[in-house]
Amino acid sequence: xxxxxxxxxxxxxxxxxxxxxxxxxxxxxxxxxxxxxxxxxxxxxxxxxxxxxxxxxxxxxxxxxxxxxxxxxxxxxxxxxxxxxxxxxxxxxxxxxxxxxxxxxxxxxxxxxxxxxxxxxxxxxxxxxxxxxxxxxxxxxxxxxxxxxxxxxxxxxxxxxxxxxxxxxxxxxxxxxxxxxxxxxxxxxxxxxxxxxxxxxxxxxxxxxxxxxxxxxxxxxxxxxxxxxxxxxxxxxxxxxxxxxxxxxxxxxxxxxxxxxxxxxxxxxxxxxxxxxxxxxxxxxxxxxxxxxxxxxxxxxxxxxxxxxxxxxxxxxxxxxxxxxxxxxxxxxxxxxxxxxxxxxxxxxxxx
Numbered sequence: 001x002x003x004x005x006x007x008x009x010x011x012x013x014x015x016x017x018x019x020x021x022x023x024x025x026x027x028x029x030x031x032x033x034x035x036x037x038x039x040x041x042x043x044x045x046x047x048x049x050x051x052x053x054x055x056x057x058x059x060x061x062x063x064x065x066x067x068x069x070x071x072x073x074x075x076x077x078x079x080x081x082x083x084x085x086x087x088x089x090x091x092x093x094x095x096x097x098x099x100x101x102x103x104x105x106x107x108x109x110x111x112x113x114x115x116x117x118x119x120x121x122x123x124x125x126x127x128x129x130x131x132x133x134x135x136x137x138x139x140x141x142x143x144x145x146x147x148x149x150x151x152x153x154x155x156x157x158x159x160x161x162x163x164x165x166x167x168x169x170x171x172x173x174x175x176x177x178x179x180x181x182x183x184x185x186x187x188x189x190x191x192x193x194x195x196x197x198x199x200x201x202x203x204x205x206x207x208x209x210x211x212x213x214x215x216x217x218x219x220x221x222x223x224x225x226x227x228x229x230x231x232x233x234x235x236x237x238x239x240x241x242x243x244x245x246x247x248x249x250x251x252x253x254x255x256x257x258x259x260x261x262x263x264x265x266x267x268x269x270x271x272x273x274x275x276x277x278x279x280x281x282x283x284x285x286x287x288x289x290x291x292x293x294x295x296x297x298x299x300x301x302x303x304x305x306x307x308x309x310x311x312x313x314x315x316x317x318x319x320x321x322x323x324x325x326x327x328x329x330x331x332x333x334x335x336x337x338x339x340x341x342x343x344x345x346x347x348x349x350x351x352x
Contacts, residue, residue: 026283028113032078032092037111047259048307048352049151051110052076053098058106062144062152064167065106070270071098073109073262081126081276091126091276094262097269100135101261103189103198106169110139112259113282114150114306114352116289121258121282122216124233128263128275130178135185136263136275137175138217140225142254145305148330151257157332158250160191168193170250172225174217174240175263183207184215186227186244205241220285222252233279255304255334258282290348295338301348302336308350310337316347324348 005022028046035045042050051059054072058065075095082089098107121138128136143150144157155168168191177185182204192199207229216228216237225246228237260280264273289303301310301324310328311321328335 026281028280028282030092030280032090032278032280035078037076037078037092038073042111047111048113049257050076050112051106053107053109060106060151060153061149062146062156062167063106063169065104067107068099068268070268071107071264072096074272075274076109076111076262089126089278091278092260092280093274093276094136094260095272095274096262096264097266097272098264099267100263100265101139101169101171101173101189102187102265103192103200104169104194105192108139108264109262110141110257110259111261112139112141112257114255114308115258115282115284116255116304116306117222117284118219118286119256119258119282119284120216120218121280122214123260123280124278125176125213125215126276126278128176129273132271132273133177133179133265134263134273134275135175135177135265136273136277137173137185137215137261138259139171139173139261140217140219140256140258141169141171142251142256143305144332145330145334146332150305150307150330154250154254155191155193166191166193168199170254172217172219172246172248172251173261174215174227175261176213176215177204177263178208180204181206181208183210184212184227184229184240186240186246188225188246188248190248190250203242203244205244207241217258219251219256222254223248255306288349290350292348294341298338298340300336300338302334303350304334305330306334306350306352308335308352311349311351313347313349314345321349321351 053067073096100108142154144152154170155166184205186203189200212229214230328337
């Protein structure tokens with residue numbers, strides 16, 4: 001379907017339903033043209049941030065993870081590549097060593113956008129070296145905020161099964177891991193604090209080597225995560241073979257960092273794994289993350305802890321969006337900005 005609106009008829013088991021469906025452009029896409037993320041970071045890229053753990057450096061705020069010796073990313077380059085010597089395409093190539101994302105480890109390259117609520121994101125893995133414990137794909141990481149800092153492990157904000165707070169990681173991912181009869185690889189980590197796989201649930205699929213390297217994660221109702229794959233860009237999405245669905249109450253109402261992860265699981269050997277991605281897509285679904293409350297002669301506009309600019313317009317036809325004056329305050333619940341009541345109609349939005 002192309003952009004627009006159409007009535008779609010669905011028939012199954014003798015029942016028929018007609019739904020009005022609207023197709024539109026996604027919130028964010030990247031076709032990966034000419035950008036060196038190790039040199040320029042996310043500047044002028046459209047992405048919000050990246051983490052690149054390496055020996056002696058852990059960029060994840062509040063994390064106690066210690067990156068291994070000889071770990072880190074040596075290539076994170078968006079450029080033209082050719083796998084067959086004929087076809088040239090734009091791709092992001094990541095080459096890295098380390099111990100990836102698993103349990104209490106946060107050792108993989110992670111390029112992401114901040115998302116307040118439900119979303120769907122997809123990408124195509126053009127190629128990756130299979131041998132050597134390579135697990136590249138999509139990662140959605142929940143996080144906390146405190147003392148003006150966002151991106152802390154979510155364990156700082158919620159209590160674990162023991163009723164305590166800690167530095168535990170909470171995330172969901174979908175990768176390709178074409179070894180050991182796995183293929184498509186869905187995982188979730190709840191309070192990942194230990195070494196190895198402690199805290200991580202691993203759900204490999206019986207589709208080793210099927211070539212379905214288009215991957216998609218969909219988050220719905222805040223706590224549900226579904227996983228899809230396909231072979232060609234024009235194929236319909238299909239669920240992973242075991243129909244994996246995660247219902248994770250710990251993610252309710254929590255913003256997430258969503259994007260691409262490199263897949264090295266090579267320990268401290270220094271051996272490197274490589275993956276090339278193309279055609280990343282992210283769409284945000286659900287209602288507005290903004291809330292408004294009255295306080296005396298002011299209104300307080302609040303939103304989750306995602307980096308964004310609050311804008312306002314006195315009309316939607318025509319629109320004239322301007323940055324709201326003042327400095328937003330960040331606490332454990334997110335951002336808030338106090339605004340004097342103007343006595344006239346005003347509309348607000350977040351600009352990411």
